[in-house]
Amino acid sequence: MRSVSFGPGFESWRDQARKLMAQGVPPEEVDWTDAAQGESLFQPPEEASIPTGTPAEEQSWRVPSAFVNLARMAWAHVDPRRPAVLYRLLWRLTRGGEPYLLHVPTDAGVRLAEDWRKAVARDIHKMHSFVRFRLVGTDGESGREQFVAWFEPPSRCVRLAVPFFVKRFAGMDWSILTPDECAHWDGETLHFTPGLPKDQVPGEDNLDALWRTYYRSIFNPARLKVAAMRNEMPLKYWKNLPEARLIPELIAESQPRMETMLETPGREAAPVPRNAYIHQLLKRHDEVFAETIPASSDLAALSLEELHKAAACCRACPLWEQATRTVNGEGPENARVMVVGEQPGDQEDLCGKPFTGPAGQVLRNAMVMAGLEPSDVYLTNAMKHFKWIPGAGRRRKHATPAKEEVRQCRPWVLAELARVRPAVLVLLGNTAAASLLGREVKVTQERGLVQAPELAERVILTYHPSHLLRLPEGPAQERAMAEFMADLTLASEA
Amino acid sequence: MDIDRKLQILADAAKYDASCASSGAARKDSQGSRGVGSTGGAGICHSFTPDGRCVSLLKVLLTNVCLYDCHYCINRRSSNVTRARFTVEEVVQLTLDFYKRNYIEGLFLSSGIIRNADYTMELVIEVARRLREEHWFRGYIHLKTIPEASQELIERAGRYADRISINIELPTEAGLAKLAPEKNLVKTQEAMGKIRLRIEEAKESGGRTVPAAARPARRPPFATGQSTQMLVGADDSDDAAVLGRADQLYRSYQLKRVYYSGFSPIPEPSSLLPLKPPPLLREHRLYQADWLLRFYGFQVEELVPASAPRLPLEIDPKLAWALGNRAVFPVDVNKAPRELLCRVPGLGIRNVLRILEARRHCRLHVADLKRLRLNLNKCLPFVMTADHTPRARLLDGDALRQRFLPLKQLEMNFHATPVPTADDTLAVRSGEF
Structure with missing residues (x-):
């Protein structure tokens, strides 16, 4: 049995472990003794002797950085088994021939170290949460405010936790005092001093x-959940939290407060105040939410702008419920060419304009190449709402509208x-063709000029860019x- | 009115907003500046109140004076609460003072609507602007936006905030028309759509994956996420409507979070509201279902099929699904694909990943699952390991469901809460309740 002593810092264990590894001492032959706790059971602790292993041998034990990170965190835990457990892990990872060990989360040793790491990570997190600074003064020269905090961490995590405070509170001077170790920041450097007893700490902040x-x-008294609170803010932290002293009375008052609320008679709605903005908001509800298919005769009297407004309120088919909004056509009212697509897609649904997505890009480029200026063309869709089904991940996947929906739109x-x-009227794809020609159409069979004089002088049927x-x-x-391209050129030449 | 009294009123007025997240912001800190503040990584909860909710941000209203009359809200114009108004400077100072003492992660600022949407929005933005530009504040800022505000103002809000949000409030248009007559579902969605486009645009122009030279001209930075809140139990929408709306919002606007806020009694209640709040458990089940939708590959119809549009309250939604789809089980933890492991009751994502990792090196036994701290009672009936196969008949019998019911079954019908009668109302008001 070899007795090895270690100090409080991780480095002291690391140095000892390195030497033991180099000497090829297996974990079952090491008796770890805390230098602060006194003597070993077996023999007086030895300052691990000069390594006997050759440098070449030393180099052959590559320790994965994942282990070093794990050990550094786990070391801050208070469990007295950690030097032995960590050394055994180190041994197994290297000399023991189990280099994949850290990838076996069900291994008992890995589990234990992981648990320590997790507990320390939690302590660090709680330190970030519950440290409370008190203002103690302002530096006369630099004008920097000076703050002091007292904290009692459950593990030796001060050094691991303070970099966070440096980043967050760079612009003020502060000290975090703990029984273990104190950290100080002056705007440029971080330094540590030994721990302090609690009576050194300043009192309340204003x-x-x-x-x-x-x-x-x-605090909402109508939803008391004391266990949930104590789970996240354990009792051991309460003594240094200025707000914790309120907890008993808040709990005691909650029931009567809740009862008072339930007893209060309901209050009627208040009359609408004299405010133009509110009246304009409420007016929207007076606009008809058409749940039936609009009659063409009703729409005939509307201007293009009125038409778009009315379409925004259409509820004739259920597609509006899943879509963001109605996407109306866009372009000059006296346009020579009108292009009708199938329906708005993801992008169009968000920005409210037709043909702004990837297919729209294809169309716009092709139009320019065919000699049509997109801003001179009236662009619209046969369907005014985006129909979609859940796609992979969090996407919306385009769905072809049903015949009935096409009819309603x-x-x-x-x-x-x-x-x-x-x-000139250009119909893109089967849906647009079916909607305007009023019959089932296959673009692949009828592409090019089609006869429909009731719609426009020249009607062109072509592929949808998608x-x-x-x-x-x-x-x-x-x-x-x-x-x-040939079909679009037909449209520009006419 | 002194600052203490104002804070009392305006924090009280803000507490019904469930959102507290301070995570997911771009990484920034105060090093090398005269200011304070850092964000990035997980947010920090600085305290917890006895309602079990965390205190992360200074959550206040700029004013609780409001022109709107939303019946679930304590600040609606027909409510009789005491009104107060912070000055911009007061909120700025309060945020800095609280932040420097490490009470908070940052500011969550919202406001009642005064004069009109744009006027109110300008005041809210001015607070954020001063914090960022005059005090070098790099902590978290979450601004509540008003959908009716102009696009230019939403753009400015996004420049100073880490997160912006618009509350959807209720899942249906009909519910809004009744309970929040000034609000409008389409208008809200339109604003969310524009925010999504703007967030994506900022991400593309600032992304690290694109080499600096190839990046398009840099637009001003923008918030990294948006979220929303839905009130549960104030109207008669069932869980299918709530989750269906949430799923639509996640997909359409790529929200970071949808918060479900179980409607709880408020002082100054409205006569249009239900007498009894929904059980707090309903909100909890909705959050569980929300997680299943976002991380476990479940679809809305699987959790709340048309035949049962309400989530069971007595067992969690994943267990309920498993009990209803027993043919899928038992799942072999040594062989099953990730998607299937995700569907095993009692197996969280993290443990699924651990199992996938561990089984590359060894065959898993019950003892291994135990070391992962799984709830064995819950998952063993649904899994096979190298040394365990659930009894064949266990998965068939009705006894399995009984096993998972809470020990003390209250005689309460969770699914059809009786409609309160006039007598009930009297009883409640007279204190017999």
């Missing part, structure tokens, strides 16, 4: 009373057509793209 006012007011696009009265996007790169896509 702001503590205001903080208690806040704590009292933010038809009056809106027909009314737009009647307002714009374009010479179809082009979906085709795999290759001759098929090139052919379809050429056909698409």
Whole structure:
């Protein structure tokens, strides 16, 4: 049995462990003794002797950095078994031939070290939460405010916890005093001094009373959950928290306060005040939320702007419930060319304008190449709401509208057509064609000019740009793209 | 009115907003500056009140004077509460003073609507601007935005805030029309949509994955996330409506969080509100279901099918799903894919990952699961290990469900809370309740 003594710091254990490793001392032959606790059971602790292993041998034991990080954290725990457990882990990882050990979270030793790490991480987190600074003065020269805090961490985590305070409170001078070790920051350097007894600590801060006012007011007596509070803010921290003294009375008062609320008679709604803004908000509710399909005759009298407003309130089919908003057409009312797509997509639904997504980009580029200026064209869709189904992850996946939904939305696009009265009407894809031609259409079979004089002088049927996007790169896509361009050129030449 | 009294009124007025998150902000800190503040990584809860909620941010209203008449809200114009108003400077000072004492992570500022949406929004933004530009404050700022405010103001709010949010309040248009007549579902969604586009734009122009030279011209920074809150139990929407709306919001606007706030009695109640608050457990079940939607690959219809649109209160939603889909089980922890392990009651994401890692090196036994601190009572009936197979008939019998019911079953019908009668009302008001 080899007796080895270690000090409080992680480095002292690390140095000893290095030497033992180099000498090839297996974990079962080491008796770890806390230098502060006194003597070993076996023999007087030895300052681990000069390593006997050759340097080459030493180098061959590569310790994964994951282990060093784990051990450094776990070391701050108070469990007296940790030097032995950590050394055994180190041994198994290297000489023991289990380099993958840290990836076996069900191993008893790994579990124990992980538990210590977790407990220390929690202590650090709680220190970040519950340290309370008190203002003690202002530096005469620099004008920096000076703060002091007293804290009693359950483990030796001060050094691990303070970098957080340096980052957060760089602009003020502070000291965090603990029974173990104290940390001080002056704006430039962080240094440590030995622990202090509690009586050295300044009393209350002026702001503590205001903080208690806040704590009292933010508490909701109608939903008492004391166990949940104590779970997150364990009793051991209460003595240094200025707000904790309120807890018993808040709990005691909550029941009567809740009863008073339940007994209070309900108050009627107040009359609408004289405020133009509020009246304008309320007016929206008077606008008809049309739950039936609008009659074309009702829409005939509306201007384009009125039409768009009315469409925004359409509730004829259930698609509006999943969509953000109605996406109306856009473009000059006297446009020579009108382009009708299928429906708004994810991007269009968010920004409220047609053809702004990826398919819209394809269309706009192709239009420019065909000699059509997009801003001269009236762009719209057969469907006014985005229909989608849940996609992978958190996406919305485009869904093809049902026949019935297309029928219900038809009056809106027909009314737009009647307002714009374009010479050329371009229908993109099957849905737009079905909506405006009023029959089932297959673009692949009827592409090009179609006869529909009741709609416009010249009606052109072509692919939807999203179809082009979906085709795999290759001759098929090139052919379809050429056909698409040819159809758009038909529209610009007319 | 002194600052203590104002704080009392305006914190009290803000406490019904459940959001407290201070996580997910871009990494920044005060090093090398004259100011204080840091964000990034997990947020910190600086205290807990006896309602079990954390105190993370200084959550106050700029004023509780409000033109709107939302019936679930204590600050509505028909309420008789005492009104107060902070000056911009008072909120700035209070935030800094609290922050320097490490009471808080930052500020969550909201306001009653005075004059109009834009006027109110300007005041809220001015607080954030002063904190950032005049005091070099780098702590967390969450601003509540008003959907009716102009796009330009929402843009400015996003420049100073780490998070901006708009409350959806109720899951349906009909509910809003009745209880919050000035609010409007479509308007709220439109604003959320614009915020999502703006957040994504900022992310693209500032992302580290894009080499600096290839980045588009840098737009001013913008908040890194948006969230919302939905009130539960104030109208008659069932859990399917609530979760359906939440799922739609997550997908459409990429929200970081939807907060569910079980409607709780308020002083100055409105005559339009239900007499009894919903059980606090309902809110808890909704949060559990929300997690299942976001991280465990569940779909809304699986948790609240049309035939049972309410989550059971007595058992958690994952267990309820497992009991209803027993053909899927038992799941072999040594072989099953990740998606399936995620569906085992009592197995959280973290432990699923641990199992996946561990089984590359060894076959798992019950003792291994025990070392992972799993709730064995809950998961063993649903899993197979190298040394355990649940009794074949256990998964069939009705006894399995009984096993998971709380020990003391109250005689209470959770699914159909009786509608209060006029007599009930009298009884409650006269204190017999």
